[in-house]
Amino acid sequence: MKRMKGLALMVLVVGLSVAFAAQAPATTLGTAPTSLLAQAPRLERNIKVGIVDTYSGPAAVFGTDALNGFKLALAEINKEGVLGAKIDFVTRDERFSPEIGLSMARELILQEKVDVVVGTINSATALAISSYVKDQKVPFVVWISKSEKITGAKGHRYVFSTGENTAMAGRAIAEAMARRPYVKYWLAADDYEYGHEITNSFWKFMKRAKPEVTLAGQTWWRPGEPDLVPYLTAIMGAKPDVVFFGTGGASMANVLKAVKTTGMSERIPAAIHTAIDHAVLKPLGVGAPEGVVGTIDYLWYYPDTPANRAFAKAFQDAYGGPPGFPAFHGYNTAYFIAQAFKKARSLEREKFIDALEGLSINTPVGQVEMRACDHQAVLPLFLGVTKRTPQYDFLVATSITTLRGEEVMPSCDDIKKARGQ
Amino acid sequence: MDLSVVGSQLLVGLSRAMILFIVSAGLSFVLGVLRVPNIFHGSLYMIGAFSAFSIATWLGGQSTGLWLAMLAAPVVAVAIGMIVERALLAHLYRREHLMLILFTWGVMLILNDLVKLAWGPTYRSIMPPAALQGSASLLGIALPRYNLFLLLIGPLVAVGLWLFTQRTRIGKIARAAAVDQEMVAILGINVSRVLAVAFLVGCYLAGLGGALVAPTTSITLGMDHSIIVDAFLIVTIGGLGNIWGALVGALVFGVTQSLGLLVWPQFAVVFPYLTVVIVLLLRPRGLLRSVW
Structure with a gap:
């Protein structure tokens, strides 16, 4: 009997709320007055x-x-x-x-x-x-x-x-690099899904943005390779104008450390997506190299x-x-x-x-x-250069510029093409 | 190709080999004397690196702190290793190898989680002491100073190990125990104590390797996995249980990697492993005499 009563009550509540919902004007609920929320x-x-x-x-x-x-x-x-x-x-x-x-x-x-x-x-x-x-x-x-x-x-x-994603990041960093005078590129990256995708994407957009660029060579290491010094000294021996690193996570810290210890940061500039990530720069402290060009979609101090x-x-x-x-x-x-x-x-x-x-x-x-055509969040990307500043005991990104998501994302037509539709 | 590039690549490879040697020598020594394939050797290396970070930070992160950290960090690895040895491993020496592999594997998993509890999932980093920062010129070849330092430390450790095994009483007994434990026991020597000392040396070398690698890389969870695989390969190609084999194996491993980078950078990852395969095809028992 008790259960029947409960059921009846529930039906009533559901019925009423559906009735109210039908009457509720089509506003977004976040901005709706509380009286309407109660009836939702x-x-x-x-x-x-x-x-x-x-x-x-x-x-x-x-x-x-x-x-x-x-x-x-x-x-x-x-x-x-x-x-x-x-x-x-x-x-x-x-x-x-x-x-x-x-x-x-x-x-x-x-x-x-x-x-x-x-x-x-x-x-x-x-x-x-x-x-x-x-x-x-x-x-x-x-x-x-x-x-x-x-x-x-x-x-x-x-x-x-x-x-x-790598399409957005590769394009953002390529367009930034295209404005710099470098021609002879070396690509060095982690040998796994992300490393390949970010590097391929960068290089695709780099060639599009500045057709005269040349590929001096490429290096691939296993993700998490502990000591990158031999990799970097080999690259420095080839004397490229600039190195693009396709790396992330703990490998990123290894790359930045090796860039500093080999003295590469003083001789050959480097560009890396997420190099200006605070989670990367903080643990490295002042041991991180200055002048590395990086992109990221979030910085806690900017904007x-x-x-x-x-x-x-x-x-x-x-x-x-x-x-x-x-x-x-x-x-x-x-x-x-x-x-x-x-x-x-x-x-x-x-x-x-x-x-x-x-x-x-x-x-x-x-x-x-959340773009409807491909379900990709339209996020802005921030481009900056690592720099040591007196107020922090870690490096931060400076000269930050913002690229809107729409500027760096593939168009909906491109997505359709990629999906073979 | 520029000759100085080859030279610097060779030196960098040699310096990398020094850390591999120090870690592998410890593994090989334990394998030779105790007959234990110690999978958690890599965890002690990781603990050495994390401890170096903590001690250096605790002491203010300046040069003195960094030097002291390099001295003290291996002691932490030794302390943890000895607790495991005295409490558990000492009772298992006579078990079969599969059992010992499973046991040390289990300890590795536990130590891994303990490291995560103690230091959290974020990675850490320390700088080399000020005197070892930047690069120096050697015969016209630019080389990071820290790598030069490693080139000095490696031979020192090798000589130290040689003196220990050849010139000290306990070292000699350890060598004898490697050949015939029962005979040593019959002579009235406390074998358990000898084995503990041998294990201590192994732990120290793992911790030292970790402390030495700390300034060159990011200190992370998972650094135990990459080193233990390489260390076992080096010990295998060098000859199981032979410390000099570990030296030869580490040199082969480090140098093929760094020179391979000049030859074919896209596929440099495979060179050391390819070398391992070739060595084992030609000399299945390793380059030097295995004590097994």
Whole structure:
């Protein structure tokens, strides 16, 4: 009897809320007055996000940073709730292995029954999970890995990216380098998915932006190669005008260190995507080389706006250090998910995807749109040069210029072409 | 090709080989005397590097602190290694090799997690002491000073090891134990103590390798994996348990890598491994005499 009563009450509540929802004017809920929010449909249960990322080994620093950004956003989001529900999450450690990552995504979808899968630092894992969620029809938001294939050639309805990718970064850094006088290039990179993609993308756009450039040679090392000094001395022996490094993560620190110890920074300039990342420059302290040209999609000290300051301060207070670009992606990912569910007014995956397409959110660096045609977040890129300043005991980026996302992203037509449509 | 480029490449390769030698010599010594394939040797190397960072930072990060860190960091590795040895390993020496591999593998996983607990997932970095920063000119070849320093340290360690095994009583007993433990025991010598000392030497060399590599690279989780694979390959091509074999193996490994970079930079990664394959095809028991 009691149960019947409860059921009747629930039906009543659901019915009423649907009726109110139908009457509610079509405004975005974020800006709607509270009286309308109260009448909005309520989700029948909490939203469950499953995160697959690397939490052990050298790449753990990025996975952890992204997760911290995500948690910070959730603390804000869950205070208010998403249509009466909260966002819960579970994490799985893929240990930088696509096989493990894929089986964990499978477990999250089949056993944990998550609404959205999120991850990962490893591009190969992201691509593996992406092709799996396509069959399962489960939305997957990629938040750190930067392979342009994710939302490019191998993109599909169920995969989104909240971070910048190699197509954007390669083009941004190529256009910046094209304005400099160098002609003879050497390419040196980590021998894995990201290293190849960023280097290929850079070189493709470099040749387009400045056709007279020549390739003096190229060097590939295994990711995480501990001592890069012999690699760099060999490159210096060939005397190129400039070196482009396709590297990231812990390898990046090795590259920067070797650039300094071999004296390369005083003789041959270097360009590297994410070289101006604070997470890279901070641990190196004053041991980082000056004058390295780098690009990145997030800096906690630039742009110096109230929104960015507030985010950086909240993050600093919560985790004892400033946010890196993964934290920025993690933070935005949480807001994209929350806003999309609010807009969808439903836990249905297809409605969530429709809502996320073209959705625009407020981020610490301004409005960011999830482009509908390829599910790629339209993020600005910042270009700067490493420099030692008296006020910090680590290097920072200076002479920063901003490239808007639209300027460096492939067009929707290019994406269609890449996907063979 | 410029001859000075080849020269500098050779010297850089040799200096890289010195760190490989120091780590591999420790591994080889433990393998020879204790018959233990110590997988967590790499973890001790990583602990040496992280400790060097912590000690140097604790002492203010200046030159003196950096020098002291290089001296003190291996001691941390030794302390951890000895706890494992006395508490667990000492009771397992007579087990079969597979068991020992599994055991040391397990310790490696545990130490890995302990390092993560102690230092967190972010990577660390220290500078070389001021005197060793920048590059110096040697016979017209520019070389990072720190690499020159490594070229001096490597032979010093080799000589030290030689003196220890040939000139000290305990070193001689350790060599005897490598050949026949029972015979040594019959002579009334406390074999367990000898084995502990041998293990201590191995741990020290792992920690020293880590402390020496710290200023040249980023100190990260996972640095144990890359070194242990290389160290086992070097020990294998040098001759299992033979310290001089470790020296020869490390030189071959380091130099083929650095010179390979001049020949074919895109595929330089494969040169050391290719060399290992060739050596093992020609001399399956290693370049020098294996004590096994």
